[in-house]
Amino acid sequence: MSNDSDSNTDNTTKSPRSLSVLFHLWQFMRPYKGTLWGAGIALVLTAGITLSIGQGVRILIDEGFVAQSTEALTQAVFVIIGLSLLMAIGTYTRFYLVSWLGERVTADLRKAVFNHIITLHPSYFETNRSGEIMSRLTTDTTLLQNIIGSSFSMALRSSLTFIGALILLLVTNLKLSLIVLLGVPLVLAPILLYGRRVRKLSKASQDSIADVGSYAGEIIQHIKTVQSYTRESHEQQAFGKEVETAFDVARRRVRQRAMLIATVILLVFGAITGLLWVGGNDMLAGRMTGGDLGAFVFYAIMMASAVATISEVYGELQRATGATERLIALLQVDSLIPFDQGQKVRNVDSGDDQEALLAFEDIQFCYPSRPEQPALQHLNLSIAEGQSLALVGPSGAGKSTLFELLQRFYDPDQGAITLAGTDIRELSTESLRQQLAVVPQQPALFTADVWYNIRYGKPDATDEEVIAAAKAAHAHDFIEKLPDGYNSHLGEQGARLSGGQKQRIAIARAILKDPKILLLDEATSALDAESEYHVQQALETLMQNRTTLIIAHRLATILHADQIAVLDHGKLIAQGKHSELLESSPLYKRLADLQFQEPIVPDAVSAAPAATAAATD
Structure with a gap:
């Protein structure tokens, strides 16, 4: 399998074509065809009624004002009022249905993007x-919600009004007419010209806003580090630069939109003025009636308003296109690790105590973000069912990488990992x-x-099971002392707990899950000597008759592991028990x-975990 680090980035920066964007957006609107039809009918009726008012104006002038008929005048007024009432009802229906559709489609799109994101391979998040x-997920979908629920509806209504007014003008x-x-192309030209620029700037604006959010989020996440190094002033200036960059892009976008709107208004109302001059001369010459001129001006104003509205919302629609492109780009990212493919794990028993339950066979692996730097090199390692295997070695030796591959966050570039004889790539990742279970x-x-x-490891666990797991992890006592006991909120990333307390909560979660295979990544590193001793006892109970892999920097915690594997630079250089490895x-x-x-000599290794737990790093 190829692990190209650039492939992920390409997926997010490569924008789909406009037709592709519209097609993908339609996939989210299609389930609500009934609502679309209802909104469409209301839209057409409203546009038709609006245009009918022009005929009411014609009757009002010709049969009311010119003929000086009170009855005709009253009738024309009632017709206009009736049409206005119907237009209000139609507008309410259209606005409600379209707004509902915008909210619904946005919610569905937001869920689809999130559901897809959490199934992506971890290497995607290394480069994004x-x-x-x-x-x-937030800003772009909110923008799309406003566009579908408002601007898109206004654009459709204005388009229908424009076409209808043009027909009635003819x-x-x-x-x-x-x-x-002849004047229509002059009006449409700036819309197309400036609209293309607005679209490009809109996408750049969304990207710059995302950069601002990313920067602020990272600083807030590491606020203690920022303050401890007194970097507040630097970060304020750096964030200010990000904000000013976003503002500059937004300013250019707004300027293009303002230029577009101003140009269209100038052309449209200049054209209306010319029409009034030509039409006025025809009326004075008797070639058309005052009512016809009034209706014609009404339709011309309707056309002008429609074009002005379209030019105004065109920029918003371009922003929506840019936002949709960014969302669709996320949906189109293919995960290197399929989430829901493969067979289920039916039996994790090897059937033979001496047969390997887990086996790493000739594993060669490089992280996608570091393709030239092997993390594991032709590594062969196995662990029997119910046995414990400790992984030791200097930093960067490949210990954590083995855990990553076993959980199938990545697939090896070469070789295979088997569970009870089955390649884990043939198994469903879920x-x-x-x-x-990982600690x-x-x-x-x-x-x-x-x-x-704690219940995250087993969502359907009872309260009694949760408490039992907490007691086994020696976490129950400090939990009871929290302000609201087990109902106490822990803050962002457990900020209200000490390091040792966080670790014991994580251990309780693993105990509750009751896994077949236990992965301990220096699970007692954050505990003091006394707590480590008690938790070590809990882990030893948990490890009984359970296959366990342990990453250990503190050798005192793994002296009695069944096997110890020594790794260095991604290679297995030795394997055996503690006493054997001291010699070999x-x-x-x-x-x-x-x-x-x-210095440790082989014959001196007889200390119990209780005595060695206090060994220094």
């Missing part, structure tokens, strides 16, 4: 900032990950209460000598 993605006076038709070095907690965070692996012995106060 989370703030940029969040901007698309019926009312052919000569004046021909003059209008089914595979259900067999695993990471940096626990991930959510902005919710304790119940939610110079690297392991050097790591042990650095961590323990006195």
Whole structure:
């Protein structure tokens, strides 16, 4: 499999063509054809009624004012009032249905984008900032909601009004209509010319807004680091530059839109003035009636208003196109790791205690963002069912990479990982990950209460099961002391807890999940000596008869692992028990000598975890 780091970026920067954008947007509108038909009918009726008012104006002038008939005048007034009432009802219906459609389509699109994002491979997020993605999910969808619910409706209404008014102009006076038709290209030309510029600037504006959000989000996330290094002034200036860049792009976009609107208004009302002059002379010469001239001016004004509205919302529609392009680009990103393909894990038992349950066979792997730097090189490693395997080695040796590959966040470039003899690429990722529980070095907690965070490993767990897991992780006592106990909210990323407390919540989550395979990534690194001893006891209970992989920097925590694998520069250089490795692996012995106060000799390894838990890093 190719892991090209640029492929992901290309997916987000390559804009689909306009027709493709409209097609994808239609896919979200198609389920609501009934609403579309209702809004369309209301739109057509409203436009027809609006245009009919022009005939009321003609009757009002010719049969009311000119003929000086009170009865005809009253009748014309009632006709106009009746048409206005129908137009109000139609407008209400159209506005409600179109606005509802905008809200509904936006909600569906937002859900579709989010549902797709959380199934993407992690390498996508190595090359695309989370703030940029969040901007698309929030700002772009909100913009699209306003466009569909308002501007799009106005554009359709104005288009129908323009066409209808043009037809009635031809019926009312052919000569004046021909003059209008000659002027239409002059009005449409600036709309097309400036509209293209507005569209380009609109997309650039959305991108610059996303950059502002990304920058601010990153700074807020690392606010303690910013303040501890007294970088407030620098970040204020840097953020100010990002904001000014966004403002400059927005200013150019607004200037183009303003120029477009001003040009169209000048051309349209200049044309109307010319029509009034020609039509006025025809009326004075007796070639047309005052009512016809009044109706003609009414339709000309309707056309002018329609063109002005279209020119005004055209920029908004271009912004919507840019926003939709960005959203569709996200939906079109293909995940390198299929989420819902493959068979389910039916049996994780190897059937033989001596047979490998997990096996890494000739694994070669480079991270997509670092294709020239191998993370693992021709690595072969296996672990029997119910056994514990500890991974040790210096930073960058490939320990965490093995965890990443086992959870299938990435696929190896070469070789295979098997579970009970089956290549995990043939398994459903969801089914595979259900067999695993991970306790990471940096626990991930959510902005919710304790119940939610522990129950994340087993959503249907009872309160009693959650409490039992917390007790097993030695977390129950400090949870009870929180302001609201298990109902206490932990803040963003568990900010209200200490490092050791976060770790024990994460351990409780893994205990509750009761996995077949346990992955411990330096799971006790954040605990003090006493807490580490108690949690180590809980983990030992959890590890019984369970296949366990342990990443350990502190050798004191894995002295009694069934097997220890020593990694360096992505290669397996030694494997065995602690006492064996002290003799056979110079690297392991050097790591042990650095961590323990006195050099370790093979015969001296008899200390219990309780005595070694306080060993220094």
